[in-house]
Amino acid sequence: MFWAALAAPGIIWLILLFIVPFYVVLAIAAGQLNQLFGTPIAAWNPLDWSSANLVGVWHNIVGSGAFVGPIIIRTLYYTAAASVISLLIGYPAAYFVARFAGRRKALFLVLLIAPFWISYMMRMLAWIDLLQTNGYVNKVLTFLHLVSHPVNWLGGQSYTVILGLVYGYIPYLILVLYAGLDRIDGALLEAGRDLGLGRVRTFLRVTLPLSRQPILTGMLITVLPMLGDYFTNQLLSGTPGTAMIGNVIDGDLSTQAFEGQGAVLSMLLLLALVVPMIYYVVATNRSSREAV
Amino acid sequence: MTTTAATPVQPGAGTVGGQAARSPLLRLRRNPWGHPWFLEGFTWLYLLWSIVPIALAVLFSFNNGKSQSVWQGFSWRWYFSDPVNSVLHDPQLRLAVIQTLRLSTYTTLIAIPLGVAFALGINRWRGYTSSTFNFVMILSFVIPELIFGVAMFFLFTDLFKSVGLGTLAETLGLVTWNVSWPAIIVQARLVTIGRQYEEAAADLGATQPQIMRRVMMPLLAPAIFASAVLVFSSVIDDFVIVDLLNNSVSNTPMSVYIYSQQHGGNGGPALNALGTIMLVMSFVIAIAGYFGYRFMTRGERIGTQQALATIAGA
Amino acid sequence: MHPREGWQADGTPPRPGLSRRGFLRQSAAAGMLLGGAGSIGSLLAACGSGSSGGSGTPTSNGIPLPRPNHPVTWPLFKDNQTIKSGLLPEKGATLKIYNWVAYVNQKCLDDFGKKYNCKVELTTFNTMTEAVTKLASGQANFDVFMGVTVDVLGRLIEQKTIKPLNHSYIPNISQAWTDFTNPFYDQHWQYTVPYTIYTTGIAWRKDHVPENPYTMANPWAMPWQAKYKGKVAILDDYREAISLGLMKNGIYDLNTTEQTQITKAQQALQELVHLTNVHIDNNDYTEVPSGQIWIHHAWSGDMAAAAAYMPKGVPVDVVGYWFPPDGKGPVGNDTNTVLRTAQNPVLAHLFLNYLEDLPNVLTNISFNGYMQPINGITEQRLVGDGILPKSLVSTVVLPSYFRRGVSELQLPIATDQLWQQAWQSVSHGV
Secondary structure, eight states: OHHHHHHHHHHHHHIIIIIHHHHHHHHHHTOEEOTTTOOEEOOOSGGGOOOHHHHHHHHHHHSTTOOHHHHHHHHHHHHHHHHHHHHHHHHHHHHHHHHTOGGGHHHHHHHHHGGGGSOHHHHHHHHHHHTSTTSHHHHHHHHTTSSSSOOOTTTTOHHHHHHHHHHHHHHHHHHHHHHHHHTSOHHHHHHHHHTTOOHHHHIIIIIHHHTHHHHHHHHHHHHHHHHTOOHHHHHHTOSGGGOOHHHHHHHHHTSGGGHHHHHHHHHHHHHHHHHHHHHHHHHHHHHHHHTO | OOOOOSSOOOTTOSSSOOGGGSOHHHHHHHOTTSOOHHHHHHHHHHHHHHHHHHHHHHHHTTBSSSOSSSOOOBOOIIIIISTTTSTTTOHHHHHHHHHHHHHHHHHHHHHHHHHHHHHHHHHHOOSHHHHHHHHHHHHHHHSOHHHHHHHHHHIIIIISTTTOSSHHHHHHHHHHHHTHHHHHHHHHHHHHHOSHHHHHHHHTTOOHHHHIIIIIHHHHHHHHHHHHHHHHHHHHHOOHHHHHHOOSGGGOOHHHHHHHHHHTTOOSHHHHHHHHHHHHHHHHHHHHHHHHHHHHTTTSOOOHHHHHHHHHTO | OOTTTTOOTTSOOOOTTOOHHHHHHHHHHHHHHHOOTTHHHHHHHHHSTTOSTTTTSOEETTEEOOBTTBOOOOOOBTTBOOOOTTOOOOTTOEEEEEEETTOSOHHHHHHHHHHHTOEEEEEEESOHHHHHHHHHTSOOOOSEEEEEEGGGHHHHHHTTOEEOOOGGGOGGGGGBOGGGTSOTTSGGGSSOEEEEEEEEEEEEETTTOOOOGGGOSSGGGTTOOGGGTTSEEEOSOHHHHHHHHHHHTTOOOTTOOOHHHHHHHHHHHHHHHHHHOOEEOSOHHHHHHHTSOSEEEEEHHHHHTGGGGOOTTOOGGGEEEEOOTTOOSBEEEEEEEEETTOSOHHHHHHHHHHTTSHHHHHHHHHHHOOBOOBTTOOHHHHHHTTSSOGGGGGGOOOTTHHHHSBOOOOOOHHHHHHHHHHHHHHHTTO
């Protein structure tokens, strides 16, 4: 069939480079450690699978002296805080540009989505420069007498990491929110106005329910990458006290003896996120069919 | 039955307009549908917070000195005049720029045909197989990059050992990560177009390949172009996959180089210069993409904002 | 027979009459079960040709553990032979070097490239653990692996990652201190040439930290002060960090296999994390001069180079480096090696030779601050040439340190994993 032949390269590619790799991760996760060199050995045959790595990771999560459990909780906390803050900041801005920008909408839109094309590293670099003890943020704060002496922003503070996450991921959220809010039919809002609703009531009863889908989608594409973030913490803090689960996985991968544990953690993270991911796919499929 | 807005207006809000001369509260009570000054002010504040740090970082890449907070005069030294440490002369910095360009080009050249063919095939081929793989394709879009990167790492170090880590692995990983862009965008466009043109062409006696070449491709050209722009700029900024799959300075792109140098204590304006180059590259692509897209859709009624949003992937 | 001969690596008493057959059988069983390729061959080679891994040296599943009183001659493998003598350097080549961040002077690389008409490409890593893992992931094709610590040599040699050296290309070895031409960790320098020598101590900013470690009762406990929260850092190296925890608790066996001691060290470090939000990085050479960190667990060479990183107007004598005056602290040396997958092995050898020559060594030290065991490198020379500030002569490494000091050496695999696990539960992957 012609169409099947067109889709075939993509399908083969997906199988080889998207589905098979997860089996490799499973094989490493269920594999063993070479006792002579301390290197990981993959267990390709399910009959050879060992639970050594899983037990090790489990021990690290809930055993005595476990350190991964608190890290998981901290990751959830940082991600929740960062996404809520992102929503609180991003929604009003997206709402304004989508509905009230009038003739200057193009200008606002360009400014709004410009950070989308500025690489994450550059954005973090900008803040590292500003947050130094003798950097501009401290200079401004001490000048305005808001603090008595310079704040050690980069000294391993959780609020620095959370704000870094907000700054880094908000452009993606804003874009999705903007697109969703833009799509709301103006006629519906006018109808609300005609029926006598003020601006706030219109917002609460018309706009907000209609923006539920963009909010959910936006939250998903913000929260999911944030859960795997390790570089924000590394650049803005560099201390174990603010480590996220991504740091543990990344660190595991750099140490031969722990590659298996890294594979296990990665699989566990995937399992935990499977439901939100599937929800996103179903929602995308549904909305694309509705758009016809 | 009018209501006053719950949020008070800030008199001096925003840098645009000076209509706040009259008492704002009075105004509000009379016209609940007047301009939302608070929201505008908030948006400007957000934009300032969003853009000013970058502007400063770009500014200090032109600093004539090592400091990133004390201005010592304008200079191109970190770009090309410094004979040792500039991007042009320091081999590690130069290799980073080249690698980013190389990866972006290779990935775009492979991912676009792959994704477009996939989109066409899946869209027309009904059945469980096709919808399953469409599902997998969208899944590849939403999966956290770290999990995917870990899978790629193990794939190339434990199964496809002949590939190992390096440019080939990075390209394969990046293509897989980005193939969902053309696949999803072209599919959306196909849905919008519908089958009418194809059927008309078939009625007029065209064969499948002819329909493909003379009807579908021109209609899909804007979507293909937009997704190419997206893939290219997405690869410029990509970090996690290349961080896990690089093993030598010759296959370390700019994003990873900035990270590892900053991590290793070697920060400095040269990194700012590298970041600015990345920024300029992305902007050039975005601008070219925007105008290209407008040109390609000149027959359709697509406004500025929609074009911008499409280029950004919304 | 030396009283310590025959003791097992984990401290159990010697088994009298451990015959060669018995040794072979027991290590073969361990190695064969999960063995990497050639492990039997390597074991046989280790027991056969000229290796002292047979009866006296502690071993870990057949891999000998070098100790100062148990020197090791590594085996040579048939499938990992040295290059032939008398070859010409490769033409139009790019010499690929894998080294720590900021550990070799770019000028040395440029000069070498000019002299031998080749390009030189430097790739850097932040920790030794990361480097070993990246090399094992294959396809790296570096020529030279620099700054290799002696505790990973066993693994690299047995996995055939590094190549034995052909001495005819490295005549400058005659300039090295004699102690290092036949070191205990690589007798007859078959696989390595010495690179740097260094001590590990504590660097501090005298203008921000009034305490003087020279007068403290337990100077190793200096970082454990809550009032310096956010201004304290330790090295990102599992051996160095756990050793710091050990020494803070008064334990000086930095190769201990005792779980209780390792746990004590781990708990001390976790306490440090809670007390001070300690940073974990190897950036002592920039952070202490810039004032970002006030107390940093540091390497001597990094602090010796502090003068180059001081901000304008801040004199270098605000930086202090403490190493125990009685010499009872970590002292070590790094090595340079040629990789088996080297595409330019002749150039690689010549590069190793280049860095054993006194003028090049002085150029190198003026950048990275680390002393090298080359004749002519003395405190007087370094201070006289303006390479070392007078206020930092505590970073000088004396040959006597190697006799009195304690070293972090190769650990048995199982112990190594205990150390790694302890470190992981402190660092959390950061």
